[in-house]
Each structure stands twice: as structure tokens, then as C-alpha cells.
Amino acid sequence: MSAHFEEKSGVVPCKTPWGSWYQTMEEVFIEVNVPQGTSAKEVRCHLGSRDIELFVKGKEVFKGKLLDTTVSDEATWTLEDKCLIRIILMKTNREAGNCWSSLLEGEYCANAWVQDQMQRKLTLERFQRENPGFDFSGAEISGNFAGGGPDFSSLQK
Numbered sequence: 475m476s477a478h479f480e481e482k483s484g485v486v487p488c489k490t491p492w493g494s495w496y497q498t499m500e501e502v503f504i505e506v507n508v509p510q511g512t513s514a515k516e517v518r519c520h521l522g523s524r525d526i527e528l529f530v531k532g533k534e535v536f537k538g539k540l541l542d543t544t545v546s547d548e549a550t551w552t553l554e555d556k557c558l559i560r561i562i563l564m565k566t567n568r569e570a571g572n573c574w575s576s577l578l579e580g581e582y583c584a585n586a587w588v589q590d591q592m593q594r595k596l597t598l599e600r601f602q603r604e605n606p607g608f609d610f611s612g613a614e615i616s617g618n619f620a621g622g623g624p625d626f627s628s629l630q631k
Contacts, residue, residue, distance in 0.1 A: 570600035
């Protein structure tokens with residue numbers, strides 16, 4: 475069994491004051507560094523379809539409107555090793571062209587280079603799904619990849 479595309483190609487994280495976030499075509503991953511020894515009872519996390527909030531030990535880590543909609547019933551958070559919170563959000567729009575430029579509206583934005591790398595990765599992920607027998611994990615792409623890359627669906631096979 476081969477590894478998923480994301481695992482082989484790595485991630486393109488967007489660094490933030492509290493940790494980082496990154497994305498695939500289907501999901502947004504948030505990693506939050508918290509003080510060592512934090513217990514789950516000290517974490518308050520709300521994961522809505524368009525909003526999110528995280529409080530640790532009574533202090534707000536972030537709160538706001540997500541850049542795009544998610545499936546709130548499929549969102550999860552975990553506390554790992556009492557020092558790292560991982561949040562997984564399932565995107566409602568799972569197209570390669572749906573590359574989030576920021577986690578929240580106007581906050582935690584990816585800089586131009588990170589945004590470019592995120593879009594390239596999502597485009598390669600799309601190519602991998604369309605061509606399951608090929609390994610695109612180490613591929614480089616150039617040209618027009620914005621919006622999920624070129625559309626080859628109209629070409630005859």
C-alpha cells in the first residue's frame with residue numbers, strides 16, 4: 475500500500491504566533507503550541523461551519539470567521555502530549571482551486587510565497603487523484619496553476 479500524496483510530498487505550513495496551519499484539497503489542519511502540561515479540561519474549542527474559537531487556560535488563542543465553509547460535524551480537535559492541539563477541519567469545497575489564502579477572514583494570511591507553494595501542492599494533489607498510477611509527490615510544476623491548474627477534462631482519451 476502506498477502512502478497518501480500528502481504524506482509523501484510534505485506540507486506547506488503557514489506560520490502563526492501560536493503555531494501553524496496547512497491544507498490539502500479536502501482538509502485544513504491547525505497546530506497550536508500550548509504550555510507543557512495543559513489538560514483537555516483547560517481547552518475550550520468551538521468548531522462551527524464558518525467560525526472557530528480556541529481558548530486555553532481561559533485565554534483566547536484565536537477567534538473569528540473562517541475563510542470558507544467547513545463541515546462542522548466532521549471537525550475534530552485533539553491534545554497531544556499535553557503541549558500541542560491539532561484541529562482538523564473538512565472543507566465543503568474540495569476542489570484544487572479552493573486554496574485558502576488565510577485561516578480566518580483577514581487573519582493568519584499566507585504570504586505570497588507560501589500561498590504560491592500551497593496552490594502548487596494542491597494542483598499536484600489534483601493531478602495525483604486524476605492519474606492514480608503516477609507519483610507526483612516529487613514533481614515540480616510551472617506555468618498556470620492558479621485556480622487548481624489547467625483543466626484537461628475536455629481532452630479525448
